[in-house]
Amino acid sequence: MITDDLIVKMTEFNAGDPKRIQHFIKVYEFAHVIGAKEGLDENTLRILDIASVMHDIGIRPSEEKYGRCDGKLQEREGPAYAREMLAMFSDVTETEIDRVCFLIAHHHTYENVEGLDYRILLEADFLVNAMEDELKKDAIITFRDKVFRTKTGLHLINTMFGLCSI
Template sequence: MGLLYRLTQAMIDFYMGDPNRIQHFIKVHSFARLIGEGEGLDEDTLFTLEAAALVHDIGIKPAEEKYGHCEGKLQEEEGPAPAAEMLRSLGFDSKVTERVCYLVGHHHTYTGVNGMDYRILLEADFLVNLYEGSSPQAAVQTALANIFRTRTGTQICRTMFDMDYISS
C-alpha cells in the first residue's frame, strides 16, 4: 500500500471517534488533489500537497489537550511535531516531511505564500471551511478576492457557491 493510503489510515486512527474532523481532512485532501491536478503540479509537488492536506489539522488535538481550544495559530504551533512524527513513522522522505511540516505550521497564514502547494492547501481548506461553516455569499466573495489565486480553485469556488462566473 502506498504512503498516502497509509497516511490517510493513520489520520483516521488519530481522529478515532471524531467523524467531523475525519470528514474535514478527507474533503480538504480531495479538493487539494483536484486543484493540484487542474493546475498541472508535478508529481513530487502534488505528493507533498496531498500529504500536507491529510495532516494539515493534526495540531487541533494537541492544542485542545494543552489549551482547551484550537484556534488557527495554536494549530500552526502544535501541528508540526505530531505531523513529523507520523510522517517519519510511515517512512516519508525527510524533504517531504520538512515541507509538509512547514505547510502545517503555516496553513492559517495567508501572507508570504511560497509555493503552489501552499497556495492550493489554503484554497482547498477554504472551500471546505466555507461550506462547513455555512458561510454567507459575502464571505465567499471576500475569500474569492483575498485567498483564491489559482484558476482551478477559483472556478470550483465560484461554481460550488453559485457565484457569478467571470473567466480570467
C-alpha cells in the same frame, strides 16, 4: 500509496470525531484535484496530498493541552505530531517532511503565500470550511478575492457556491 496509510493513521489520530475525519478527506480530495488540474509535478503533488491529509493534526493536541484550537495554536502544535507520524514511513524524505511541516505551520497564514502547494492547500481548506461553517456569500467572496489564485480553485469556488466569476 502513502496517502491511503496516512488516511488510516489520521483517522486513528482523530478517533471518535467523524466530522474532523471527513473534513480532512474532503480537503485532501479538493487539493488533489486542484493540484492535478494545475499541473503540479509528481513530487509537489505528493507533498500536497500528504499535507492536506495532515493539515489539521494540531487541533486535537491544542484542545487537549490548552482547551482551545485557534489557527495560530494549531500551526504551532501541528508540525511535531506530523513529524512523528511521518517518521513511520520510510519512503518519505526529510525534505518532504520539512515542506509538509511548513505547510501545516502556515495553513492559517494568508500573507506571503509562496508555492502552489501552499496556495492550493489554503484554497482546498476554504472550499470545505465555507460549507461546514455555513459562511455567507459575501464572506466567501471576500476570502476568495483575498486568497484564491489558481484557475481551478476559482472555478470550483465560483461554481460550488454560485458566485459570479472575477
